[in-house]
Amino acid sequence: MPVLNEERHLRDAVRQVLEQDYEGPLEVVISVGPSHDRTQEVADAIAAADRRVVVVPNPTGRTPNALNAAIAASRNPIIARVDGHAILPRDYLRTAVETLEQTGADNVGGIMAAEGITPFEQAVACAMTSKIGVGNARFHTGGEAGPADTVYLGVFRRSALDRVGGYDEHFLRAQDWEMNHRIRETGGLVWFQPRMRVTYRPRPNVRALAKQYFHYGRWRRVVSRTHQGTINLRYLAPPAAVAAMALGLVVSPFFWPGLIIPGGYLAAILAGSVLTGRGLSGAALVRLPVVYAAMHISWGTGFLTSPPKLSKPRPKPERARLEDLFED
Template sequence: MSKILEILTPEGLPPLAERPGVSFIMPVLNEAEHIAKAITTILAQDYDGDKEIVLALGPSTDDTNRIIADMAAQDSRIQTVDNPQAATPIGLNLAIAATHHPVIIRVDAHSGLGTDYTKQAIDTLRRTKAANCGGLMLARGRTSFQKAVARAYMSPVGLGGPAYHSGDEAGEAESAYLGVYRREVFTHLGGFDEGIKRGQDWELNLRIRTSGGRICFNPDMEVTYWPRDSWSKIAQQFWATGIWRAELIRRYGSQNSIRYFAPPVLVLGVGASVIEALLQMTGTTKTWPKFLRRFTSLVHVPSLGYVSGILATASAAKDCGRRERAWFGLILPTMHLCWGAGFLRGLITGAGSTKDGSR
């Protein structure tokens, strides 16, 4: 390992001051509904160290930038930089370049930090000597639809996988939700990869781990997350996410978890089942040998099993009303199939300039 990068290892990182200053960074685009609440939770942090907030402003078409300007006029800790391309990694890098403190905390307009989030994060960085740490994403909703989406986010049948969704015990992790970084990460590794429109946090965390740095998960660091509020936005979000995950597979291959292949396999299985059903309904399969008809009809078994599993999962959600339960049963396959279809598209063509159209 090069001497330059040894600084990111637990042994190489310099010790943190007792109350290091923290810089919050946030790329923003069309978030009029959420931005004021998100900034308010940052300002309300129970932390005595110096704080600054740098917002990278995209060309919003709603009142987002006006709301931010009004808040910045009342609090000098709120600063802004222009992000005319509205690209998340570019906005993050522009914001980082305008910060001054040794700890950089990524936040999102759809998120709300727990009051002790910053204090917990600093304690975690100091105790674990990590280069980055993150906490638990607590998805929440206001409407029946949004509550159903939040339930799907937190369900092992929904997103599952990373500790920040499932709430595993504290420890080292592959990646982190949002992320609380030592400035040394950006000084020595550079910023986020501006060619990766989604999943840029995973790619940066991969570079951290490759350089000997440690990434830690602390479930006591809680972040409330407000999901998209319409079915079309959820579909667009997961389509784009699937495409970009495939791009990361193309670039980094086996360094990705095998769990990412489950949704595309599901899409292929459902597609095969639909084709078989159409052939059966049109009578095409009647001309086939009997043994072949029996064999190809088995393609329905996995799809029927999946549908049964979704119905059972939705039915088991007893702590909600019928409307939320119905949406939950629809959102789960929407996430899986849109993500999987996007993955297949991205695996074949690459991500190109694909953006998340849900914002």
């Protein structure tokens, strides 16, 4: 469990793991980053009260580093990634272990079930569970159980993590997708299990949501540079839309039909909001077009502006030894 500034929710997050309907041995490893609240003190108190809980430091504050530190400190052959703000159903671990055994998969995961409290959060939850908002990713929108490119959180065989070297600490975002890609590239199976439904709390305002999706887009571009052939039309749609709208706005003072592109996008998300926002309150529904636009434009802008300097350095080829140059 990687945590940073989670003082308010950490006790509940750990309790829901320890109270899982799972009969096997269980441990919780909390990897604590340099927080500005009492997260460290709360984590230490939880560990002192329950010998099943271990606390390890994550001085970098980075998520992949935290995960690797926690994995290294764990002892069991199955590793479950858990977030401090996610709400697991009681049968989550039992379902995961059963699915691992039944399918032979290296990693299983389920649905990121976004649920909001405020009208804005409810609009975000609606967008994050619709194809208009996030495409056809089953861990967002649901679907049949089966092989998948990636899943939410994940419950892994330790042997698979050892095989691929754990999380790549270069990737500040998209580290789950990137590692699942390496698992699949080395012959492993990633399995989507819709019965593993995890409640997720969305970002509370437009600024936080836009920042989240900007970094998603920026780091997904880094993954695509690192692993050739891993990009598809679903990922290219937001940057293509952003580029087309920008072009339309630039030429519109000289060529008014350029406004058709941004105008068409606006009409599309308004219509899409009416179709997907059924059941939302009026306050949430009026926020839904803003949410869709923030998600699409931020992700697309992040992808387009992702600087090459973020790319993972390629290993330099070894220089030939001098004596090898003169071998017979």
